[in-house]
Amino acid sequence: ETGVTQTPRHLVMGMTNKKSLKCEQHLGHNAMYWYKQSAKKPLELMFVYNFKEQTENNSVPSRFSPECPNSSHLFLHLHTLQPEDSALYLCASSQGGGPYEQYFGPGTRLTVT
Amino acid sequence: GENVEQHPSTLSVQEGDSAVIKCTYSDSASNYFPWYKQELGKRPQLIIDIRSNVGEKKDQRIAVTLNKTAKHFSLHITETQPEDSAVYFCAAKTLNAGNMLTFGGGTRLMVKP
Numbered sequence: 001e002t003g004v005t006q007t008p009r010h011l012v013m014g015m016t017n018k019k020s021l022k023c024e025q026h027l028g029h030n031a032m033y034w035y036k037q038s039a040k041k042p043l044e045l046m047f048v049y050n051f052k053e054q055t056e057n058n059s060v061p062s063r064f065s066p067e068c069p070n071s072s073h074l075f076l077h078l079h080t081l082q083p084e085d086s087a088l089y090l091c092a093s094s095q096g097g098g099p100y101e102q103y104f105g106p107g108t109r110l111t112v113t
Numbered sequence: 114g115e116n117v118e119q120h121p122s123t124l125s126v127q128e129g130d131s132a133v134i135k136c137t138y139s140d141s142a143s144n145y146f147p148w149y150k151q152e153l154g155k156r157p158q159l160i161i162d163i164r165s166n167v168g169e170k171k172d173q174r175i176a177v178t179l180n181k182t183a184k185h186f187s188l189h190i191t192e193t194q195p196e197d198s199a200v201y202f203c204a205a206k207t208l209n210a211g212n213m214l215t216f217g218g219g220t221r222l223m224v225k226p
Binding site: 041042043045048056090099101102104105106107 | 144157
């Protein structure tokens with residue numbers, strides 16, 4: 001499936017590193033999302049963007065910084081992460097407000113050492 | 114905000130048997146209830162959804178029922194097959210919550226051949 005792509009697929013970083021996750025959707029959707037998936041909280045919403053505007057920040061620590069330059073691209077900038085931030089980070093997109101299906105990307109498996 | 118509880122967390126059935134997964138939600142304003150299936154190592158994908166103006170919806174071997182009064186909804190899988198083995202997530206969306214979906218904790222379904 002190529003509707004929603006994410007890079008990199010795997011990332012190992014130290015606690016002092018700065019890295020970015022990238023998500024791209026080719027579905028013409030208006031809304032994009034970042035989720036964190038871990039054993040503790042299987043699907044935890046982090047951020048929501050609608051027409052490039054951030055509409056939700058689910059009390060996420062400032063060491064995670066999202067960026068949405070246009071409706072097709074979404075980034076998650078990471079800095080000074082903690083080992084407990086190790087998880088699968090999933091990007092998703094949908095048509096926008098309303099009861100529309102969310103299409104997920106394959107995820108980035110992040111390990112913080 | 115919305116709170117979605119999902120039970121059971123794990124479910125093991127014999128091939129050919131039925132499986133039922135239940136979710137409860139807290140916000141009576143919720144009006145959209147999707148179910149996602151996530152196979153091992155893959156992304157979550159929508160398998161069925163129901164809106165609040167409908168009590169039941171069926172698609173081949175899967176069905177979803179909604180009880181708005183009791184604020185619960187259930188996924189029913191009949192004639193289970195080994196390929197139904199996966200983690201299933203329920204979710205709820207509230208009218209005034211923008212694009213936000215609140216997910217349940219997931220159910221790991223194992224279908225034994």
